[in-house]
Amino acid sequence: MLPPDLALLRPSVRIEQTRRRLARLRGEGLVERIALPHAGRLRVRFPTPYGAQLASEWPELRRRRPRGTVSDPTAARLKVGHTLAVTETTLLFLEDARRHGELCRPLDWIPEIHHPIGGREAVIPDALMYYQRGPADGERGSMLRAFVEVDRAPWAPNVSPRSCLRTSASSATCPRSRGAACQPSRSRRSSWRTGAGHYPLFPRLLFVLDGTGPAGVENRIDALRATARALARSFLHEIPVLAASLADLLQHGPSAPVWHPVHDRDQRVHWTQSRHP
Structure with a gap:
């Protein structure tokens, strides 16, 4: 699940470019998005079943698919709080290591x-x-x-x-x-x-x-x-x-x-x- 603050994922890439790529992935049925509750227009993205299956075939991700992969809007809404906390923790360690x-x-x-x-x-x-x-x-x-x-x-x-x-x-x-x-x-x-x-x-x-x-x-x-x-x-x-x-x-x-x-x-x-x- 991708957080609203996409700039932390790749600081060297402009946010508009990242958003265009995500829009293209959504158009191809690889990711979907939901609006965060009580957060205005902020949205998070998550892979569709097709997107998760395709990604799992990449050499880097073989045998690494999580057991609880979120693949539909209802499941995403139920898990969004915990998943975003995990993602935020991930980004903090990545950014700290880079720094x-x-x-x-x-x-x-x-x-x-x-x-x-x-x-x-x-x-x-x-x-x-x-x-x-x-x-x-x-x-x-x-x-x-x-x-x-x-x-x-x-x-x-x-x-x-x-x-x-x-x-x-x-x-x-x-x-x-x-x-x-x-x-x-x-x-x-x-x-x-x-x-x-x-x-x-x-x-x-x-x-x-x-x-x-x-x-x-x-x-x-x-x-x-x-x-x-x-x-x-x-x-x-x-x-x-x-x-x-x-x-x-x-x-x-x-x-x-x-x-x-x-x-x-x-x-x-x-x-x-x-x-x-």
Whole structure:
């Protein structure tokens, strides 16, 4: 789903040119649009079933189609708030990387990858992000991977971010194959393999909270912290689990020290730190 502020997608391209291209795609039946509620004439675009099928055949997007692709106006209206929050988070990381001479491109943000871990369980974050540290040209820095979960509404005790945290911790500390018993891993961040692929290190977890004020954000971080207390201590020591409000990301940028470790709400850190102190 494309946001109203199209200039952030390709800053070097004039907005009128982008709009003409989108109008052409709509004329060819590849994308459709809906008006945002209570937002005047602002519109968002989303791929039609034909557009999604065509895009999935591109070499860059093969085997990457999200499980919950929006393909009709009714579904788009139901999911527009959350989808735009995810898209806005994406653009913030892309713009931040560009500003700091680091590498995070649109195809480095992969939405809703299904990571089966056995026992009918799966890790399905809103996005898997690849982020290359160091200068975008010349010598490369370290490659960071993160599961990003965006939440913009109050949630019940066993769903959304808390559920994602528990499932991720279970899969990281107890890797297992289908039908096998859970056995502790000797090296919890050495590698992680699921049906969706292999990761040299288990990705860090980033929770982006939206749709509420500062007090609501603090309450959600407290809820994450309560969940974290039941997890293996080694998981929180080896794998950064951080939460920040979307408002802070918009004001300061994702690379600023605006992220709260779930084990210490009073501390603020950079999301790129290697582990919890």
